[in-house]
Amino acid sequence: MNGEKPRSALDVSKLPTVAFGHTNVSLLGNVFYMTIEGTMFAMVIATYLFLRTRSTEWPPGDHMPPALRYGMINAVVFIVSVLPARWIKMRAVEQAREKVQLGLMVLSAFGVVAMVFRVLEFGTLNCRWSDNAYASCLWVVLGLHSGHLITEWIETVTLLAISFTGRMRGMTFADASINSDYWYFVVATALLLDLVIYGTARWF
Amino acid sequence: MPVQTTARLTDSELHERLERTWGHPKGVWGWFSNVHHTAIGIRFMVTAFIFFLLGGILAAVMRTQLAFPENNVLGPDRYNQFFSVHGSTMIFLFAVPMMFQGFGVYLVPLMCGARNIAFPRLNAFSYYIYVGGGLLLWIGLLLNVGVDTGWFSYVPLSGPQFTPGKRADFWAQMITFTEVSALGVAVCIATTILRYRAPGMTLNRMPILLWEKLVVSIAVIFAMPAVMVASSLLLLDRLVGTQFFNPAEGGDVLLYQHLFWFFAHPDVYIIFLPGTSIVSTLVAVYTRRHIFGYTPIVISMIATAFLGFSVWVHHMFATGLPPLGENFFTTATLMIVIPTAAQFFCWLATMWNGKLQFKLPMLWLFGFLFVFLIGGLSGVMLASVPVDLQVHDTYFLIAHLHYVLIGGAVFPMFAGIYHWFPKITGKFLNEALGKIQFWLFFVGFNVTFFTMHFLGLRGMPRRIYTYAPELHWSGLNLLASSGAVFMAVGTLVFLWNVGSSLYGGAIADINPWAAGSLEWGVPSPPPSYNFLYIPTVNGREALWSAVANQPVVTGLRTDIQEMLVTHSLDSEPQYREETAGASIWPFLTAVAVSAAFVGSIFTAWAVPIGAVPVTIALIAWLWPRGSSSTSKRATALEPLAYER
Numbered sequence: 001m002n003g004e005k006p007r008s009a010l011d012v013s014k015l016p017t018v019a020f021g022h023t024n025v026s027l028l029g030n031v032f033y034m035t036i037e038g039t040m041f042a043m044v045i046a047t048y049l050f051l052r053t054r055s056t057e058w059p060p061g062d063h064m065p066p067a068l069r070y071g072m073i074n075a076v077v078f079i080v081s082v083l084p085a086r087w088i089k090m091r092a093v094e095q096a097r098e099k100v101q102l103g104l105m106v107l108s109a110f111g112v113v114a115m116v117f118r119v120l121e122f123g124t125l126n127c128r129w130s131d132n133a134y135a136s137c138l139w140v141v142l143g144l145h146s147g148h149l150i151t152e153w154i155e156t157v158t159l160l161a162i163s164f165t166g167r168m169r170g171m172t173f174a175d176a177s178i179n180s181d182y183w184y185f186v187v188a189t190a191l192l193l194d195l196v197i198y199g200t201a202r203w204f
Numbered sequence: 205m206p207v208q209t210t211a212r213l214t215d216s217e218l219h220e221r222l223e224r225t226w227g228h229p230k231g232v233w234g235w236f237s238n239v240h241h242t243a244i245g246i247r248f249m250v251t252a253f254i255f256f257l258l259g260g261i262l263a264a265v266m267r268t269q270l271a272f273p274e275n276n277v278l279g280p281d282r283y284n285q286f287f288s289v290h291g292s293t294m295i296f297l298f299a300v301p302m303m304f305q306g307f308g309v310y311l312v313p314l315m316c317g318a319r320n321i322a323f324p325r326l327n328a329f330s331y332y333i334y335v336g337g338g339l340l341l342w343i344g345l346l347l348n349v350g351v352d353t354g355w356f357s358y359v360p361l362s363g364p365q366f367t368p369g370k371r372a373d374f375w376a377q378m379i380t381f382t383e384v385s386a387l388g389v390a391v392c393i394a395t396t397i398l399r400y401r402a403p404g405m406t407l408n409r410m411p412i413l414l415w416e417k418l419v420v421s422i423a424v425i426f427a428m429p430a431v432m433v434a435s436s437l438l439l440l441d442r443l444v445g446t447q448f449f450n451p452a453e454g455g456d457v458l459l460y461q462h463l464f465w466f467f468a469h470p471d472v473y474i475i476f477l478p479g480t481s482i483v484s485t486l487v488a489v490y491t492r493r494h495i496f497g498y499t500p501i502v503i504s505m506i507a508t509a510f511l512g513f514s515v516w517v518h519h520m521f522a523t524g525l526p527p528l529g530e531n532f533f534t535t536a537t538l539m540i541v542i543p544t545a546a547q548f549f550c551w552l553a554t555m556w557n558g559k560l561q562f563k564l565p566m567l568w569l570f571g572f573l574f575v576f577l578i579g580g581l582s583g584v585m586l587a588s589v590p591v592d593l594q595v596h597d598t599y600f601l602i603a604h605l606h607y608v609l610i611g612g613a614v615f616p617m618f619a620g621i622y623h624w625f626p627k628i629t630g631k632f633l634n635e636a637l638g639k640i641q642f643w644l645f646f647v648g649f650n651v652t653f654f655t656m657h658f659l660g661l662r663g664m665p666r667r668i669y670t671y672a673p674e675l676h677w678s679g680l681n682l683l684a685s686s687g688a689v690f691m692a693v694g695t696l697v698f699l700w701n702v703g704s705s706l707y708g709g710a711i712a713d714i715n716p717w718a719a720g721s722l723e724w725g726v727p728s729p730p731p732s733y734n735f736l737y738i739p740t741v742n743g744r745e746a747l748w749s750a751v752a753n754q755p756v757v758t759g760l761r762t763d764i765q766e767m768l769v770t771h772s773l774d775s776e777p778q779y780r781e782e783t784a785g786a787s788i789w790p791f792l793t794a795v796a797v798s799a800a801f802v803g804s805i806f807t808a809w810a811v812p813i814g815a816v817p818v819t820i821a822l823i824a825w826l827w828p829r830g831s832s833s834t835s836k837r838a839t840a841l842e843p844l845a846y847e848r
């Protein structure tokens with residue numbers, strides 16, 4: 001390559017430096033991680049259903065099924081939380097810092113509420129993790145999701161903190177948008193796990 | 205995109221600018237901060253090879269023990285630890301990290317025409333966390349806390365009732381470390397392949413090695429979570445008294461086997477497919493022609509990975525399955541022969557019409573074809589339930605798995621090392637020493653492991669630390685052990701070859717093998733920025749199909765680490781993205797995560813307490829920098845900072 005001679009070139013200098021949606025590289029990475037975590041959820045649900053086949057009664061012994069109240073309230077909290085997450089996505093594309101900041105505040109608040117109800121959910125599972133395999137499954141399924149909820153909440157709060165520093169520009173807006181996509185994943189898995197935890201103990 | 209002719213900076217000016225931006229950080233702090241894929245890829249390979257040597261030392265001691273009946277080099281407890289750590293090391297710390305992570309991290313960005321891997325900090329973190337897992341297992345062995353329940357640590361043997369103490373916990377947590385690493389690298393590699401390919405490198409023009417890395421990454425993403433769940437549930441049973449595997453409380457021991465093998469059988473292909481792609485790559489180079497049957501080979505790799513998820517129960521034939529289950533999993537296992545055989549025939553057809561160059565890598569390829577064929581044939585035998593039941597847990601199985609794994613991984617690994625060593629180091633390995641190593645290793649391997657087929661058929665079970673002379677296994681065992689001596693000497697010759705070549709080997713130029721993939725278009729070893737100009741691609745062998753004035757990409761900034769993102773399918777340029785640069789935080793995060801993991805072996809409180817430093821480290825890792833990237837990106841771009 002002789003630098004003095006002109007040669008054919010594909011000039012990319014006019015291409016944008018920020019991308020949203022499926023064009024964004026980080027979204028693909030997140031999709032892969034959601035697939036990994038989705039597979040983990042699938043494995044613990046498979047574990048739960050496999051152990052169900054090993055018992056004639058479910059819940060086994062004297063256990064009552066998990067109480068519905070807090071789980072159902074939390075399901076509603078999760079469903080409504082999709083609205084601020086969606087709001088953040090729309091405002092992030094516009095790179096409207098203050099609106100995104102407001103959305104992140106609301107979403108963080110929903111996260112706190114969901115975590116509080118999650119603690120109450122653990123208290124009303126009507127079993128302790130060491131009672132039997134059924135109880136162990138319930139605690140691990142709910143525990144695994146709680147780990148995701150906490151992680152996602154920390155990420156949301158971190159983005160919120162960044163938005164106050166004046167560093168929320170360009171790709172950080174794209175990160176806020178992807179954070180909402182991950183929030184959807186947390187909501188979807190929460191509802192699926194509700195079916196497993198609260199449904200299977202009652203229906204079969 | 206418009207193609208236009210431009211006057212540019214001279215090459216030396218551009219080199220200087222790129223070196224300033226992409227140059228590897230210096231010093232001890234810099235070493236731990238480096239996130240460039242060439243540095244991390246070499247570390248993966250070197251570390252995995254060290255574990256290969258350590259695992260080999262254990263094997264050598266075990267063969268010494270078994271060379272004679274009623275030998276007392278090792279006692280039963282130490283022997284249990286040795287075979288368990290040997291197996292765990294070779295699978296989790298050598299085979300996958302070398303064949304997938306090592307070769308993948310180093311080669312994929314270079315073959316794509318990219319300046320770095322996607323998510324370079326995640327990639328660096330994955331390396332350190334892998335080292336953490338390896339240290340955990342081996343420090344455990346040195347402290348007499350080495351796992352002694354086999355490399356798959358079945359319950360109930362590994363459960364709290366039959367293995368008190370911490371040996372099984374060390375193993376289970378090592379699994380978590382290594383799988384977090386493999387999953388992280390899988391995300392990095394798959395994203396790099398899908399989004400950082402050079403313009404023109406459509407999916408249909410991707411080198412077969414990139415196809416394989418994409419397929420294997422996806423297999424890793426679906427397979428590894430199963431073993432993480434298995435090992436985590438085992439840890440919970442042992443640490444906090446959950447009942448997953450306790451039949452007295454509604455648990456089930458076979459659940460563990462299902463979860464483990466749902467990972468471990470696809471893992472065989474996660475180890476083996478990288479070997480086949482090395483073969484496909486090298487066969488084309490050393491026959492001076494395009495690979496025969498590109499499309500069938502790609503489809504075969506996808507089919508192998510897919511079918512790999514439907515055969516796990518063939519490891520459980522001896523557990524008593526319903527006949528329908530036995531038939532299904534036998535059939536699925538036999539079906540794997542079809543795509544594998546298709547690849548074999550494509551390689552043979554390539555060689556048939558090619559201009560064969562008998563360089564050293566080809567010698568290892570022929571070794572692979574011979575050894576893996578035997579391993580595949582004994583695999584067909586084992587797919588049959590009656591045969592499997594007869595030889596279950598005997599040395600026949602040990603022979604089979606070593607033919608498959610050493611044939612499928614170690615032979616292609618050496619072929620790959622001899623092929624890419626000049627690119628990685630700028631030096632050639634010595635051809636004569638390489639041939640001596642090959643024959644020592646090849647003969648030694650077959651003497652050791654072919655013999656084991658007969659030991660198995662004579663009823664010698666695996667995992668026994670000694671045997672009585674009247675069982676008539678002595679002669680064959682001595683023969684097997686003598687073969688191991690040849691393998692060990694062969695490996696020492698290789699180490700000598702590497703050492704002497706690094707210091708006094710012949711200098712390699714850019715493309716000594718006249719190969720066609722993009723990594724052979726950059727200097728040996730590659731500079732810190734990989735490509736002076738991001739190339740464009742016209743065909744499957746990019747360098748072979750390049751025209752005289754092949755266009756290059758211009759317009760990327762040189763003052764920040766900027767990469768070109770292209771479309772997943774047709775590799776059309778989409779946007780320019782600044783990637784994460786050097787940082788100490790991936791290393792510190794790995795240290796914090798390791799501390800939490802190790803702590804959780806002893807107390808569940810390590811998880812919430814350990815989460816605090818992990819969170820702090822992660823936030824520091826991801827916190828956007830204020831100076832170069834975000835601020836400059838938002839303002840007017842400095843014209844001189846461009847490549848033009």
